[in-house]
Amino acid sequence: MKNKDSKGHVTGRSIYIDDIPENKEILYGALVTSPVSHGIIEELDISAAEAVFGVVKVLTAHDIPGENQIGAIVRDEPLLAEKNVHFTGQPIAVVLAIDEETAQMAAKKIILKIKEIEAVIDPRLAAEKKQFLVPSRTFKQGDVTNAWGKCVHIIEGRATSGGQEHLYLETQSAYAVPLENGNIKIYSSTQGPTGVQSITARVLNFPMHRIEVDVNRLGGGFGGKEDQATPWAVMCALGVFYTGKPVKIILPRNVDMITTGKRHPYEYDFKIGLDKNLKIIAFEAVYYQNGGAATDLSPAIMERTLFHVTNAYFIPNVKATVHSCRTNIPPSTAFRGFGAPQAMFLIESAIAKAADVLGVSTIEIQKKNLIRKGETFPYGQSPDQDNAVKVWEQYDEEFNINNEIKKVEEYNKTHLAKKKGYALTPICFGISFTNKSMNQARALVHIYYDGSIGISTGAIEMGQGVNTKLMQVAAKTLSVNTKRVKIESTNTTRVSNTSPTAASSGADLNGKALEIACRKLYIKLIKVAAGMLNASENDIILKDENVFIVDKKTDITWEKLIMTAHFERIGLTENGHYATPGLHFDTKKEQGNPFAYYVFGVAGTIVTVDTIRGTYQIDKVNIVHDFGNTINKIIDYGQIEGAVMQGIGWLTIEDLQFAENGRLLANTLSTYKIPDIYFTPQKINISELKTKGHEAAILKSKAVGEPPFNYGIGSFIAIQQAIKSFNKNYNFSLDAPLTNEKVLIGLYD
């Protein structure tokens, strides 16, 4: 089944926040933000802005009836700055006016005097100054201190990985409208409608039931709207509270880029030890996450980093510590992979560095250390499938690793102006929110008496195709055509207390809840059919929109059955609730079973470097991926292709530069480059691991959203293999992103 949204998207008919028909009394909001990265507000004079014709209200911290606090995990982030500003782009005021131009023009008239204080941008410096957002955490396995003695080779060093702009096509957006009795409805481009609801309630000092949040779809989220869609929604609601009129805020692209948080840049120290057979005996690492000016989701991201420090490998002795460093950039936030890519980048780079220093093959080290069933990760969980090895074996069968190596070597022997590089990237990504309580979901299913079906869940459609998958789950469980199924908007009044659609678990959690609700309806309908046919319930099945007795088709169609059930006064609405079983984690011991299952895969990346210009292209990415048993090949392959490109972009051309004073330099699309159609690999070959799937995954179809992002790591290593074949003196670099400038320098020392 194709993604049900594809037609609407290509014809421009899909509805995003800015496409919702506007009420004629609507007001538009424009932000006033901090021009400096750290300072004390000495003067904030809004009178000139208020005097502009068409301006209705200027909101500042003084106008907040409840708490001026939007922090989700730690309450350390004001909606609007009070005395201090902590990052360039931090919201200070919102101008509400009758049109966008007036709001933006008036915002410029606000007098703002800020005494600048020194900004800290470097997370290592922040750590030296003990500027931490939350306490540091350490995961351990075995005993690293004693293990170094058993190692024949020990390699240590530093590494860096950059931030990453989400660049969702739809910028941050919200539209709030007044309801009767002072209640407020918010249309928000958010991955987390309940987060928007609860934080709006906190800021307005309302009970949650007075705030209704509705989400139709997002023009992309990628984690950037897991909780950072909230402030604009709250500002709109605050505007409604004061003016009684509908209020809309759509961030212009450059405001979005400057103001919102991004993937955490990381700094790393590492030490890796191997025995003479290239078995990794010990790995020790310190991760400094650049968390920005407020906690946001950093503690959860820290946790996911710790869970992925050994990627798809078993390492008997490990010590990993993450410091969450408070700096003066916008609060870093969720981004596809959620801290795992940083961990996986480090271990993959450390292995490649070790191979470079020892003059052995990276691939040999990788292969020797893949994790097997029964072996544990540093937090105690053991994968219940041997798929790390299986994906590797299937990859070798299908793509022939030695042959791929040979082809690259032969090319390099006969070419000078161009060199090729090749790298393999195994992945192992844990599925479940690492915060146990978030692993729950609900679904509400109505069967209307004409036989059509309406479904509400907590899942947010952001391009990943979750709505299409939910249609399939309902259609399959009730055995009806997908045409009968409509997925409603995600609305807090229909499905409450939802987790954000994140952690790649949107389809699993909401799909399982939906399956439960549909199953309840199915059982009710079987009873009705049994009554109609005077038959035993055990003999009745619903199949292809018809009632069957054992395998004999009856004359009772789906529509007839539904109408009869309604006349018999059977309730045709059901709720489903799902909570992932088997999860537990002890944060005192840092041990447990945090994940329902793992997603495995391996990618081979082949690149060509232009040795004159330092430019490169990604020729090919070959992948064997563990889909489980995919319910939607078109969607899942699309998720892999998109994630691979995003992963490659992160470590190659996306260069999120900040000035020393903390101002974002890469603040437009002319200075921040993301992969485009020309940069896309000429071929991405995707092959499915032959497996039955996993019971914890929806219809055995494993989560697919984030794991393949990590295949992008291969580009970082393959490009350096190409440099090395040109410049024998090249030292493997652990400094990402690997921009063309760095490649050129590497080619010629």
Ligand code: MTE
């Ligand atoms: N795909 C598209 N097209 N747009 C997105 O915003 N977000 C990614 C991934 N794929 C995203 C996407 C992220 S960060 C996550 S966590 C998952 O989709 C969320 O959806 P799922 O849980 O339904 O897989």
Ligand code: LUZ
């Ligand atoms: N969000 C979250 C996530 O709150 N917890 C997680 O474990 C997670 N993982 C990936 C992406 N978002």
Ligand code: MOS
């Ligand atoms: Mo995805 S980073 O979990 O929104």
